[in-house]
Amino acid sequence: xxxxxxxxAFALLVSLAAAQPAIDxxxxxxxxxxxxxxxxxxxxxxxxxxGDMLYMGFTLEARGWVGVGWGAEMTNRKAGFDVLxxxxxxxxxxxxDMFQESARGEPVLDSEEGGSNTIADFAATRDGxxxxxxxxxxxxxxxxxxxxxxPGTPMIFMGAYANVMDVSRAHGRSTQGGAWYIEDFTF
Numbered sequence: 791x792x793x794x795x796x797x798x799a800f801a802l803l804v805s806l807a808a809a810q811p812a813i814d815x816x817x818x819x820x821x822x823x824x825x826x827x828x829x830x831x832x833x834x835x836x837x838x839x840x841g842d843m844l845y846m847g848f849t850l851e852a853r854g855w856v857g858v859g860w861g862a863e864m865t866n867r868k869a870g871f872d873v874l875x876x877x878x879x880x881x882x883x884x885x886x887d888m889f890q891e892s893a894r895g896e897p898v899l900d901s902e903e904g905g906s907n908t909i910a911d912f913a914a915t916r917d918g919x920x921x922x923x924x925x926x927x928x929x930x931x932x933x934x935x936x937x938x939x940x941p942g943t944p945m946i947f948m949g950a951y952a953n954v955m956d957v958s959r960a961h962g963r964s965t966q967g968g969a970w971y972i973e974d975f976t977f
Contacts, residue, residue: 823839851920856949860872861937871937
């Protein structure tokens with residue numbers, strides 16, 4: 791009986807450990823609980839919610855930086871959105887935890903608005919123009935510069951990319967495919 795209990799406990803621990811995707815810049819089949827392909831951009835999104843953490847990955851073809859963001863609602867374009875931009879600086883991949891303060895223009899680093907970098911883990915790879923990005927973060931960081939995520943509650947999700955690595959250079963116009971929104975997205 792003790793062996794059965796020990797084996798059951800071990801199997802439970804292994805299954806719990808398997809629930810968390812490996813943040814390593816490579817997305818394996820079945821690694822994430824959810825997948826969605828955005829037809830207009832070709833972006834493939836992957837995500838798993840485990841406890842109070844979001845594990846997310848995406849693939850996207852772009853010559854420059856890539857980014858994702860989410861907001862509770864769109865009242866003034868993208869103002870108030872939580873944003874993650876990934877770029878390459880000095881041969882290293884960098885994840886920038888940002889906040890879209892105004893309806894237009896570039897987002898600002900959370901740290902410049904009283905917040906902090908709340909990305910718990912991050913990895914990216916790039917093969918030609920194909921980005922693979924993975925990250926994790928708490929669902930609710932408690933910071934004003936981060937949008938809390940409540941699993942099952944519809945949000946607005948956005949994606950964007952640029953033709954340059956300089957994040958001060960804007961993405962292409964939304965009408966030209968440089969940015970897009972997915973309404974009623976649920977984590």
